Structure formats: structure tokens, C-alpha cells
Amino acid sequence: MDAALIPKGVKRCPIWKFMAGLTPVVLVLLWGIYAMLLCWLKGLNQTNMNNAYGFALWIWADLAVIALGGGAFFSGFLKYLVGKDELKNIINFAVLIGFICYSSALLILAIDIGQPLRGWFIFWHANVHSMLTEVAFCLTAYFFVLCIEYIPLVLENRQLDRVPFFHNLTHNMHETMAVFAATGAFLSFFHQGSLGGVAGVLFGRPFGFREHILIWPFTFFLFTWSAAAYGPCFTILITRITEAVTGKKLVKDNVVWLLAKISGWMMLTYSIAKTADTIYWAVVTAPAKGFVLSDFYTSNALYGYWILVLEVGICGWLPALLLVFKKTRENRKLLWLAVILGVIGVSLNRWVMVLQVLAVPVMPFIKWILYYPSWQEVATTLLPVAYGIILVAFSYRYMPVFPQEAELNPIEPPAGEVAPSELETALASDTQEGDLQPVQA
Amino acid sequence: MKVDRRSFLSFLIGGAAGTALSPLPWKLTDDISIWTQMWPWVPVPERGEVTHVTSACTLCPGGCGISVRKVDDRVVKIEGLEGHPVNDGGLCTLGLAGAQLLYGPQRVKSPMKNVDGRFVEISWEGALGEIAARLKELRESGQPHRVACIAGTDRGTVPELLNRFLTVYGSPQFFRVPSIQDTYELTMYLMQGVRASAGFDFEKADYVLSFGSGLLDGWGAPVNIFQAHSRWCERGGKLVQIEPRQSRTAAKSDSWIPINPGTEGVLALSMAGVIVKEALYNADFVNHQASGFDSWQRLVLESYDTESAAKMTGIEASTIVKLAKEFAGARKPLAVCGRGKGQTPGSLKEVMAVHALNALVGGIGRQGGVRTVPEPDYIDWPEPEMDAVAAAGMQQGRVDQAGGSQYPHARYLLNRLPEAVNSSADSPIQVLFVSDANPSYSLPNSKAFADAFKKIPMVVSFSSYLGETAELADLILPSPSYLEQYEDRPIAAGYARPIVNLTRPVVEPLFNTRSVGDVVIELARSLGGTVATAFPWDDYRSCLKETLGDKWTVLTDKGYWTDEKFGSAGKPATFETKSSRFEFSNAEIDALARFAPVEPEGDIAAFPLVLVPYDTMRLWDGYIGNPPFVIKIVPDTVLKNNDGLIEINPATADKFGLQDGQAAKLTTPRGTARVRVHLFEGIMPGLVSLPTGLGHTAHSKFLAGKGVNVNALIGSVEDAATGYEAVWGIRAKLDKA
Amino acid sequence: MKVEKAHKFGMFINLDKCTGCGSCMVACMAENNVPFREDETDKLISVAWMRVYKLSNNKPFPDTETSFLPRPCQHCEGQHGHSPCVSVCPATATDYDANTGIVSQIYTRCFGCRYCMAACPYHVRLFNWYDPVWPDGMEKSLNPNVSVRMRGVVEKCSFCFHRYQLVKERADYEGEEYMAEDAYQTACTQACPAKAIVFGDLNNSDHKVHQLAQPDNHNGGKPRAKNVFRLLEQLGTNSKVYYHSSKEWVRRLGDNYIPGRDEA
Numbered sequence A: 001m002d003a004a005l006i007p008k009g010v011k012r013c014p015i016w017k018f019m020a021g022l023t024p025v026v027l028v029l030l031w032g033i034y035a036m037l038l039c040w041l042k043g044l045n046q047t048n049m050n051n052a053y054g055f056a057l058w059i060w061a062d063l064a065v066i067a068l069g070g071g072a073f074f075s076g077f078l079k080y081l082v083g084k085d086e087l088k089n090i091i092n093f094a095v096l097i098g099f100i101c102y103s104s105a106l107l108i109l110a111i112d113i114g115q116p117l118r119g120w121f122i123f124w125h126a127n128v129h130s131m132l133t134e135v136a137f138c139l140t141a142y143f144f145v146l147c148i149e150y151i152p153l154v155l156e157n158r159q160l161d162r163v164p165f166f167h168n169l170t171h172n173m174h175e176t177m178a179v180f181a182a183t184g185a186f187l188s189f190f191h192q193g194s195l196g197g198v199a200g201v202l203f204g205r206p207f208g209f210r211e212h213i214l215i216w217p218f219t220f221f222l223f224t225w226s227a228a229a230y231g232p233c234f235t236i237l238i239t240r241i242t243e244a245v246t247g248k249k250l251v252k253d254n255v256v257w258l259l260a261k262i263s264g265w266m267m268l269t270y271s272i273a274k275t276a277d278t279i280y281w282a283v284v285t286a287p288a289k290g291f292v293l294s295d296f297y298t299s300n301a302l303y304g305y306w307i308l309v310l311e312v313g314i315c316g317w318l319p320a321l322l323l324v325f326k327k328t329r330e331n332r333k334l335l336w337l338a339v340i341l342g343v344i345g346v347s348l349n350r351w352v353m354v355l356q357v358l359a360v361p362v363m364p365f366i367k368w369i370l371y372y373p374s375w376q377e378v379a380t381t382l383l384p385v386a387y388g389i390i391l392v393a394f395s396y397r398y399m400p401v402f403p404q405e406a407e408l409n410p411i412e413p414p415a416g417e418v419a420p421s422e423l424e425t426a427l428a429s430d431t432q433e434g435d436l437q438p439v440q441a
Numbered sequence B: 001m002k003v004d005r006r007s008f009l010s011f012l013i014g015g016a017a018g019t020a021l022s023p024l025p026w027k028l029t030d031d032i033s034i035w036t037q038m039w040p041w042v043p044v045p046e047r048g049e050v051t052h053v054t055s056a057c058t059l060c061p062g063g064c065g066i067s068v069r070k071v072d073d074r075v076v077k078i079e080g081l082e083g084h085p086v087n088d089g090g091l092c093t094l095g096l097a098g099a100q101l102l103y104g105p106q107r108v109k110s111p112m113k114n115v116d117g118r119f120v121e122i123s124w125e126g127a128l129g130e131i132a133a134r135l136k137e138l139r140e141s142g143q144p145h146r147v148a149c150i151a152g153t154d155r156g157t158v159p160e161l162l163n164r165f166l167t168v169y170g171s172p173q174f175f176r177v178p179s180i181q182d183t184y185e186l187t188m189y190l191m192q193g194v195r196a197s198a199g200f201d202f203e204k205a206d207y208v209l210s211f212g213s214g215l216l217d218g219w220g221a222p223v224n225i226f227q228a229h230s231r232w233c234e235r236g237g238k239l240v241q242i243e244p245r246q247s248r249t250a251a252k253s254d255s256w257i258p259i260n261p262g263t264e265g266v267l268a269l270s271m272a273g274v275i276v277k278e279a280l281y282n283a284d285f286v287n288h289q290a291s292g293f294d295s296w297q298r299l300v301l302e303s304y305d306t307e308s309a310a311k312m313t314g315i316e317a318s319t320i321v322k323l324a325k326e327f328a329g330a331r332k333p334l335a336v337c338g339r340g341k342g343q344t345p346g347s348l349k350e351v352m353a354v355h356a357l358n359a360l361v362g363g364i365g366r367q368g369g370v371r372t373v374p375e376p377d378y379i380d381w382p383e384p385e386m387d388a389v390a391a392a393g394m395q396q397g398r399v400d401q402a403g404g405s406q407y408p409h410a411r412y413l414l415n416r417l418p419e420a421v422n423s424s425a426d427s428p429i430q431v432l433f434v435s436d437a438n439p440s441y442s443l444p445n446s447k448a449f450a451d452a453f454k455k456i457p458m459v460v461s462f463s464s465y466l467g468e469t470a471e472l473a474d475l476i477l478p479s480p481s482y483l484e485q486y487e488d489r490p491i492a493a494g495y496a497r498p499i500v501n502l503t504r505p506v507v508e509p510l511f512n513t514r515s516v517g518d519v520v521i522e523l524a525r526s527l528g529g530t531v532a533t534a535f536p537w538d539d540y541r542s543c544l545k546e547t548l549g550d551k552w553t554v555l556t557d558k559g560y561w562t563d564e565k566f567g568s569a570g571k572p573a574t575f576e577t578k579s580s581r582f583e584f585s586n587a588e589i590d591a592l593a594r595f596a597p598v599e600p601e602g603d604i605a606a607f608p609l610v611l612v613p614y615d616t617m618r619l620w621d622g623y624i625g626n627p628p629f630v631i632k633i634v635p636d637t638v639l640k641n642n643d644g645l646i647e648i649n650p651a652t653a654d655k656f657g658l659q660d661g662q663a664a665k666l667t668t669p670r671g672t673a674r675v676r677v678h679l680f681e682g683i684m685p686g687l688v689s690l691p692t693g694l695g696h697t698a699h700s701k702f703l704a705g706k707g708v709n710v711n712a713l714i715g716s717v718e719d720a721a722t723g724y725e726a727v728w729g730i731r732a733k734l735d736k737a
Numbered sequence C: 001m002k003v004e005k006a007h008k009f010g011m012f013i014n015l016d017k018c019t020g021c022g023s024c025m026v027a028c029m030a031e032n033n034v035p036f037r038e039d040e041t042d043k044l045i046s047v048a049w050m051r052v053y054k055l056s057n058n059k060p061f062p063d064t065e066t067s068f069l070p071r072p073c074q075h076c077e078g079q080h081g082h083s084p085c086v087s088v089c090p091a092t093a094t095d096y097d098a099n100t101g102i103v104s105q106i107y108t109r110c111f112g113c114r115y116c117m118a119a120c121p122y123h124v125r126l127f128n129w130y131d132p133v134w135p136d137g138m139e140k141s142l143n144p145n146v147s148v149r150m151r152g153v154v155e156k157c158s159f160c161f162h163r164y165q166l167v168k169e170r171a172d173y174e175g176e177e178y179m180a181e182d183a184y185q186t187a188c189t190q191a192c193p194a195k196a197i198v199f200g201d202l203n204n205s206d207h208k209v210h211q212l213a214q215p216d217n218h219n220g221g222k223p224r225a226k227n228v229f230r231l232l233e234q235l236g237t238n239s240k241v242y243y244h245s246s247k248e249w250v251r252r253l254g255d256n257y258i259p260g261r262d263e264a
């Protein structure tokens, strides 16, 4: 039915199967949309946020997806500016993930603010002192960059590509992509940093506050660094998941390993910096405000020292080392482990820098305030996840996201080839069905 | 025209770009954001001419002056009247939230008749006609004494009009809502021979010994005492608070001395013993201005030595001695009693013991001591002419036996009314008027009051608000609120000088209401005869103006009248007893039951804990239901959702396996309630405590259904000497829910 | 042209006098059109510009002691007006007024991102989680000098700025340069039955608040008066609400101290 839209040289499962597979995701999406409408129409009383938790699950999700989406700018930076050309084989996917992450972030912000219809005040009445202003400007600008980077991919769809205007547009955009990549990288360095600055400048919140270099707190640099380090991890993870779901190899190992290696070294250096930052904060910054480490990690039911060990040790140093060494990096299972730990680590870091900042009592006579999200918050947070899966599925189905796919998965495998996976068998047999034109026709 | 895909797409893109570049989206965005600034469902208060009206707060007997800020004809804010002798600009939470009472949903908007449990509107003529018909019937059948009236106070023209009405009609059944004032008035009468109120010169005192009085929790004239407390902070006055639970007052005191509840009188007598034994008393006063000292001191020394007092009170003997010495050694010591806000009369002999302490240190009539504040004298209406029916009716005894052989000194024993009604097949009271009172909520054993009100064939409420008692009434004749009418308020409880406040119509009455005074005058008129002639005024307003005489000008001008010179000349107190002295004891006093601590009701085996209600400045528990702002600031350690929290010492909670915040079932011999546990180190182990002022079932959704009405859980206990309400708590148990 | 020295309005609250009665809270609500809901027991979503905290020395019966601490907005100056909250607001919806030292909140500008709430260590800032609703007729008591806030924006104590504006307008109109101490007073100060709150110009040595707090303007406004402290002094918020308590344990609860380093 949709064969005409499917890229040349690759096989896709039948549309009904594709749709059936997406059904549960669509249901989650609809649930999320319902919750989103509730939040917009009835207000933020639908959440479990409160005056102590002005920022909660959503802002965490925002910071996390932006960090994870960092694979886009950093891969772009590596490919176009550093010249790691192999990365062209994964850059499309990185851009797609970035696009999803950033559009999700903007959507979540639109739900999160109390007066969405006034959201544009942040631009119109901008306060240059505010980290959020910087975030808003760079985030929006970078989102446009991602759109520009994503559009050629969309236009490469077989049918769209037939329109000469689009064909030429795509071509010209490819020509100038380096400029956009550079712009994107620049913007990203800033907004990732500013997101780090959000907590780092809070001099009234000793858990978040960090010493400054010029006008930027340490967290500014740590956030940029960690996004660059862990974003590619997420790109790899999603690539691997896509491979698992489609049952195909989509990107050659050497490409993944290269990205993993760079990511690993970034993670290692980040872990060193983060460790140093933590020590300095614990020994100098916090005590100057009257706090010691135990004030931040005791007397409550959730936030213990374990969180520090998990974030910096198990999800920081460990995956970094796993990716730095060739032997572990090129071990399939350990690579999986490393990228999963990395993704958990950076997400945990963003959680801590949003929620723990608010949970720690600052006035000595109040207690820790813990929070759990309402279903509306959970649903709206899953909404972009569902949307992301759908977008990945559609993009994968109709666009040449993985340049190496056709090469790695020849359509008529010569007899005696390795037995295809179960899923692949299903997919292969399905393409023969009905009156559909074979794709390669 | 053929539209191919390409031109269609071009059109789309071109159109989008064109729109984006046009002013339209920008204009729309701007308009939308402006719309968010003025959502039609967010009210915009109208501007207008700003005026300030001087008036008085009548929401408690505290006697504050207020300045009401109006914008056009709307009350926008109530503020304390600066320069008012009682509150000088300060105001309590209730007074500040007064506008919410004026405009709130709990107002009764027109006369109402209860038809099979539902209130329906009725005309004034219809309502008054029904009442007059019933009153005529009773009078004609020679039963005028079966009409009764409960009023919040007996001072001022409105209660006096009600009382006068009952008298000329032929009924002695006038009740005033009980308070510590009852006991203090009787004490003044028995020990000083005067019909007067006790006034306390907190401002000048430098050592205040409070036997559980919530001086900073709404006792007396609250704002006045707050300001006195602040002066103590500045000048070094000392406050010693004796009570088992750390109230706000105890928290702010210089010394909090926990005591076994109910034994305050023991401590007072024992301290007196120390002062007598060590001859620390003011010899001049005791020798020259007092009598009956010898027999009194004998009793004190015999029965209340410090060792046995220590056992009873739980206070170490050395502490008792120390307190006695401090008290006697202070320059201007002042002892005061009446638990919490002083809403319970308590034990007469306990009050007398505390009063005797003041006498021992020469504190009667002196600056910083206890003043004799005469009853207001401006209501000087001619004695009414009584017809035979009235005379006969007045000869009938009171249903509560007040003034009878058992309790000759009591004026009103409202606490005994439920029993009198509920125990007889045919209610001795046939018609009951209720003004400024809500007994079926606010008095101990509140359920018995509710039962009695259901049983009385005709209950007429004058309430402005749909409270619990009003809900039980057969007819509600709503009076205007205190911001809508003139009324004199000759009280500021416990205040050391005579004072009269005047409320005035700050705004025109919002609803179809009539003042109680007008209703009384109209009813009298419709009854005719001597009843009518006793009320020669056109209406309440002219009655008030005429009654106040030359005070009217001062009152309408300043909002209050006070005897500026009162007590300032240092004139010694005059005693109108037989001996013309202060009488520590005399035949009349000795004839009354001796002091004994009031025991809480209940069996200790079945009820191992003791429930003591507490009064707090954050909640009001009388006739006035707390308005939304007041409920809003109730801490979440007192009320959480609709659950009231019960205070318990962590050690006691541990013993019963109860955790902080846990739901529990509170049981007393009188009832049960669902509560949540609040661990509080400031309460004596073995006790549990609930605030008064919650657990309403009426008023409005902002108040009803929240927390527990502690009055429904405690019964009534009579003081052996007077018959007054003397309950301070009840035995209880607390189980996991 | 008039050259006037900037005001620096501030508060001095005597915790020895404060009884925790809550009048300041109610006075503020009535003055500033604060809405109310049927259930206000979830204090984490309840809007109250002034909040009175109950402090305890946490000792067991009978040595337990309690004190009360009213907490309006501290109107932090930070360094050069960079209050914790003002500097973070992306839309300039809250502002440090150099002429008065008052941190304003502009409801129609605020778009509800709540960053300022995260920034304020005193839990002063409150979000309108719900639409404000007044039961029929009760909207009559709303004060036209203060705008009613809509759902989705942040609000907080303004030191009753509208009262300043009224006085200032009048003064400007009448060509007066001097603003009398009692001309501009906040609603909470006025209502406090204990007269525990003193409000005035910290820059004016004739004002009681200056005399009581004795702010050291060369040293970030630190109080020089005995037994006077500011909340969380070490954070550098440079706040303008000064507290007095004669009790050591109460003063210690005003800031965080490190065992071993800061002696009790």
C-alpha cells in the first residue's frame, strides 16, 4: 500500500503490521495528549508539583532529553568540524534523535509553564541575567537548526524527492550543512551550559550552587561536557534498540565503535571533572553557606549517599572506562551495558540537579520535602517518548535514515546465508504479500 | 484551473510565509496574551471613593475598635482602630476577616421557617405573627414562664431589651452564655460585696501568674493583653504559665510550669500557704483592709501544705515555694485564672483561691492588680409595669434552679437547661429565643443542647449566620451583621476600665434582616397591654440613642466611650461587704462546698488517657464560625484535609503504638471521633488534646465537616459550690483506626 | 530636579513579642486579595504571602520550647539588586526597585515558569495552581488597589507596594519630598496585635526600623544590634527583614551552622 514511499533497496514490514506494532504506542500518545489537555485546560493543579517543587518531573525530563539529544550536536560537531567522516553513517539518526528530543523539550515546556499563551514573553521581555533566557533562545534557535538538518532527510523520501524543487533544496541544504552543524554546535554548547547554569546560579540553594568562572558556574561547563559525552551514548543505545527491533544491522560496528570511543573519553574526562567539582563543592562551596555533605544526603527517605555513588561511580567512571578500552568497547554486551549506564548516569545527574536541589531544606527549621508525580505528569512525560518512537518508526520506514542499511541487508540474500532472525523472516515474507509492487521495481 | 501538486505545495509554503510576515500572527499572539491577563472569570475589583468608618468588633467579648475601609459601598478591609484604648490598631484574625462574615455564604438572607427539616423563606409579618400567636397562647394559659431566652451576654441594650421583654411577659428564664465572668462576678460579690466585673491591669503588672488562662490565646480582651505582653518584653515583666499543655501562652511565657490538669486551685492554695507561713503577704492590706483571714489561713495551712500539693499537682514542692516567693516578692504581681479563652466558669473556690492570692499581695484595686469594674449604668429604663400574669410568671422558679436553694448565688445555669428539657416528657420550655449564641455547638455536652432544642416546640434564632443552633431552629429571624447596624457593646472582657463600644451600619444591610431590638419592640407591641407599654420606643435605634444619652455623641464620634479617670487616682478599692473589708472568708463563703479538684468523667481502666480541649488564638469557638481566612491559616498539624489532629506526647503515643500522622479513633464516655495523631513534646504524657473551634456541621463549606467538635466529646460537670459548668476534660482512649 | 536618596524599606520583627497569632497572615490576605479554597490544609499549595513558622528547640517534655517566626518576603538585595529570584526570572516579571529596595512581582508579565520559586530559599514565592474563585458576593471585599491574580502565575509579598504608591502619588502631587514614617506601613505591621513588626526605611536613621536593626551598610546590611539576625545570612541574600530574639536557640535556627566549625 505504502510501497511507493519506502526507500529504495530496503525492505519494510507490511503496513498492517507496522500499524499494529505502533498501536500501543499511539494509545500511550493519546493518553499523554489527554493529560496534556487537562493540564492546559484545568491548570497545573493536575500535577503533584507544589510551591516547594516548582520544578519537577517535567523539568527533569526536559533536561534529560536535551542532554540525551546532545548526540546530534556532538556528532555533527565531530563530523563537520572535526572531520570524523565515518560518522556520516549515523549522523542522520543522531539528528533525528536530536530533533525528537528538542521538539519534546519544547512541548514539555509549553505544558510546564503556567501561562503557555504568554510563553513568548521569555523572548519579548528577555532578562539577560537569567539562565533560562539563554536556554530559551539557544534551545529555540537550535531547534530550528535541527529542523533544517532534519528537513533534507524528510525530503529524501522517494516521492518527495521526485519534486525537483525539493530535490534541489535537499541538495543545496546538504552543501551548507556544515554551517548549520557549526551553528548547532555553538548553540548547543551554550544552552546545554545554561541548563547547567539553571541550578548552578541559585545562590539561595546550596545544593545546586557552584562557584563561577566569569559569569558561568561550574555546572555550566559540566552540563555541556556531559551532554557531549552522554548524548552519543544515547544515539548508540537507540541505534542498538532500533537494530534489535528491526532485527537488522543498520550501522557498521566501526562507526559505532568510533562514536563509543569518543564518548568514552569524554565521559572519562567528565567524570574526572565531576569528581573534582563534587569535592570542591563539598569542601569549600557548601560549607561557606553553612552546609556539610551530610545535610544533603541524610535525614530523608530517598536522597542518600547512594545517589552520589551511583551517579558518579557506577554510571560515570564505570561506563567511561568500559568505552575507553578497546576490548570492552568492542564487546557487544559490555557496550550495551556501558551505554545504558551512561544514559542512566546523565539522567540521574539531571534529576539530582533539578529535584534534589529543591528537596534539600535550606531554612533550618523546615524538613525535607519529597515529591512523586501525578499520573498526568507521567502521562505527559511519556507523551514525547511515544511521539519519539512513532517518529523514529516513520522515519525509519520511509526515509533513508541509515545509509549503510541496504549494504548491510541485501534484499535477496544468496542461499546459504546466515539464517535471518525471526523478525526478519516475518518482514521478508511479508513483502511478498498482495499486489504490492516490489520495492526495487 | 488545474492545481498540480507542485503549485499546491508552493501555495501552501508561500501562504505560510506570507502569513508569518504579516502583522496577523503577531497581533493574535499579543491579543491572546492580553486575554490571559483579564480572564473573564477572574474578578476585577471596581475602583471608587475610599472612606474609613469607625466602628467596633463584636465577634468576641474582646472589645476592639475597628476602622473599616470602604470603596464606594463595599467593605474592603477591616483594620484596628488606632488610639482605641483596648486594641490601639491591632486586631485578631477573626476581626480582620470580618468582611468575609459580612459577604460570606453562611449569612441568613431573610426570615426562614423550618418546614419538615427544610428552611423556606417566610415574610417578617408571617414569622412575627406566628411567634406572637404562640406567645399570646402561652400567656393566656398562664404559662408565660415557659418562654426562655439565651443571649450571648446580659450587657447592653439588646440583651437588656430581651430580658425586659421576658420580665414583662412573665418569664424568669433568661440565660446568658457561661464564661469565667460568671465565677469572677460571684467572687467579686462574695469577697468584695460588689456586683461588678473583675478587671485586670495587665499593662502595669510586672509578674503575671496565670493558672491556665490563655492570655495569648484569646482570654479576656485579647489584643489588649497582647500589647501588655509586648510591654513586658520591653520592660521586663514576667509571665508564668501554669498548665499541662504548652499553649501559645505557655510558649511565650518566661516560665511554663506543667501541672496535673484540674489541680490549679491546689497550687494556688498551697502557694497562699507558703506566703502566709513565711509572712510574705502585704501586712498592710491583710491587717487593715481584710477580714476573715484567720479562719481562711488555718484552712489553707492545714489542707494544702507543699508536700501534699506537690503530689496532687505534679509540681515539685520546691517549685511551689519558689513560685510563692517570686509572686509575693514582685512589685506588681497579678494572678489570674479561667482556662483557655475563659469560656468555662470553672470552680468558684478555685477562682477565689486565685483572687485570695491577689489579695495577699495587696493587689486588689491597685495599679497592676485586679480592678473592680462596675457594671454599665447607662441603661436606666423605668421599672416596667407588670400585669398579674407577668407577676405570677416571674414567681415561678427558673428551670435551671439558678438562685434556688441548691445554688443560691448562680444567676444563670445554662448548662442545666438540657437536662431540664430532656428529662421531662413535656418540655418546660415551650418557646426559646436564641441571640448571639450557638450552644448546640459551643458548649460542653453540645449534643444534649441539640436534643433539647429539637424537643422545644418553638426555637427562634436571631442569628445572622446559619450556625448549628440556627439550623435547629423553627424560625430564623436574621439580625443584620455587626457591620450593618448600631449596637452598644459595653464590654471588653477582663479589661481594667469600664468601656462602651458602638457598632454602626458601615454598610446598608445587605439582606432582609432586622435588628433584634426592633424585633423585640415589634413583638411587644403586637402582644399589647403592659408588655407593649414597657417598650415606649419607636424603634431600636431611637431606644439606643435615648438610652445612651450624652454618650451617644461621644460614641458616634469616637466609636467608644471610656472612663478615662477610672482607677488612675490611685483610689483604694472600696469593699461593700458586711465588714466593709475584703473578706478572705465569711459565713456565706464557708457555707459553700469546700474546694476540691474537679475530676474528669470516666473510668480510668477503660479510658487510660485524659482529653483536654485547648483554645487557640488561631480558632474561635463561640457563636461566630471561623471565616475562610481563619480556617486557611490553621496549621496542618491541627487540621489535615477534614481530619482533626490530636496532640499526644511522643512517649505516650509510643506506649499505645501510635505514629505521627496516623489515623486513630478517639473514644470518650460521651462519644467517638476519627482523628489523626500529632506528636507534640509540649503536652504532658498521659494527656491528649484537641482544639476548640473545629468540627462544625453548619455555617459554610469552608468550615463544616472539618475536624472534631470537642464539645461533643465531653460532658458537663457541675461546680459543687455554684452549679456552674466546671468541666475541663474527660477520660479518653485512643485506638488505631 | 529633586535629588532624593533611595529608600530601603525593611522590617524588624521582634520574635519575643510575636505570639504566632496569625493576624499578620490574615491582614495580608485581606489587603492583597489572596484567594482561599475549601481545603487549604495542603500548605504546599496554599497561597499565603506571610507565613508564620513554629520553631521548636526539639527538646522533650517539659523542656520543649516554642517560638514563632513570621516570614514575609525578605526583599533580598543580593549584590547590587541581584536578588536570588529577580536575577533568574527570564521574563523580567519580577524586579528589584532601586528606589525602594522592594522586590516587585508583575503578574501580567509572569508566564509561570517558576524558576524564581526554585531560586528563593525562603519559600516565599507561591504559584497559583488554581483559578481564584470567590463565592458569589465575596468578591465585594476585594481591594481595588491590588490586582487579582490569575491561575498560572507566581505571587508573593510586595511589602504592600500599592500602599507606597498611594503615599508616593499623594506626596508627589502635593510636592512633598519627605515620606513620614507612619505614612507608609504594611498591612501586617498595622494589624499585628502584639506590635511585633516594625516597618520603615532602613536608610533613614530617624526610622525605628533603622534604630532597631542597625544595618551595617558597608557590610552587606548585616545587623549590628544585639540579638538581631537575618534569615540565612550566610547565603548572601542580603535580605531586609531583621529578626530579634533573646533566645540563643531561636537565633541559631536562623541560619545553618556546621558542627565543630561554628560553636554553639
Ligand SMILES: Nc1nc2c(c(=O)[nH]1)N[C@H]1C(S)=C(S)[C@@H](COP(=O)(O)OP(=O)(O)OC[C@H]3O[C@@H](n4cnc5c(=O)[nH]c(N)nc54)[C@H](O)[C@@H]3O)O[C@H]1N2
Binding pocket: B044, B045, B046, B047, C144
Ligand atoms: N478596577 C480598575 N479600574 C481602573 C483600572 C484598573 O486597572 N482596574 N485602570 C485605570 C486606568 S489605568 C485607566 S486608563 C482607566 C480607563 O478607563 P476608561 O477610560 O473608562 O477605559 P475603557 O474601559 O477602555 O473605556 C473607554 C470607553 O470608550 C469607548 N471608546 C472606544 N473607542 C472610542 C472612540 O473612538 N470614541 C469614543 N468616544 N469612545 C470610544 C469604549 O467603548 C469604552 O466605553 O481605568 C482606570 N480604572
Ligand SMILES: Nc1nc2c(c(=O)[nH]1)N[C@H]1C(S)=C(S)[C@@H](COP(=O)(O)OP(=O)(O)OC[C@H]3O[C@@H](n4cnc5c(=O)[nH]c(N)nc54)[C@H](O)[C@@H]3O)O[C@H]1N2
Binding pocket: B034, B038, C095, C097, C104, C105, C106, C107, C108, C147, C161, C162
Ligand atoms: N485588553 C486591555 N489591555 C489594556 C487596557 C485595556 O483596557 N484592555 N488598558 C491599558 C491601560 S490604559 C493600561 S494603564 C495598562 C495597565 O496595565 P498594567 O501596567 O499591566 O497594569 P496592572 O494590570 O495594574 O498591572 C500592574 C502590575 O504591576 C505590579 N506592580 C505593582 N507595583 C509595581 C512596581 O513598583 N514595580 C513593578 N515592576 N511592578 C509593580 C502589580 O503587581 C500589578 O500586577 O493596560 C493597558 N492594556
Ligand code: SF4
Binding pocket: B057, B058, B059, B060, B061, B062, B063, B064, B087, B091, B092, B093, B094, B095, B096, B221, B222, B223
Ligand atoms: S479580639 Fe475579639 S473584639 Fe478584638 S478583633 Fe478579635 S474578635 Fe474582634
Ligand code: SF4
Binding pocket: C017, C018, C019, C020, C021, C022, C023, C024, C025, C052, C068, C070, C191, C192, C193, C194, C195, C196, C197
Ligand atoms: S500578627 Fe504579630 S504576633 Fe501575630 S503572628 Fe504576626 S507578627 Fe506574630
Ligand code: SF4
Binding pocket: A204, C072, C073, C074, C075, C076, C083, C084, C085, C086, C103, C119, C120, C121, C122, C123, C124, C125, C156, C237
Ligand atoms: S525572599 Fe525570596 S522572593 Fe523574596 S526577594 Fe528573597 S529570594 Fe526573592
Ligand code: SF4
Binding pocket: C088, C089, C090, C091, C092, C093, C094, C109, C110, C111, C112, C113, C114, C115, C116, C117, C153, C154
Ligand atoms: S514564574 Fe514568573 S516571575 Fe517567576 S521566574 Fe517565571 S516568569 Fe519570572
Ligand code: SF4
Binding pocket: C027, C028, C029, C031, C032, C049, C050, C072, C073, C156, C157, C158, C159, C160, C161, C186, C187, C188, C189
Ligand atoms: S508586607 Fe504586605 S504583602 Fe508583605 S506580608 Fe505584610 S501585609 Fe503581606
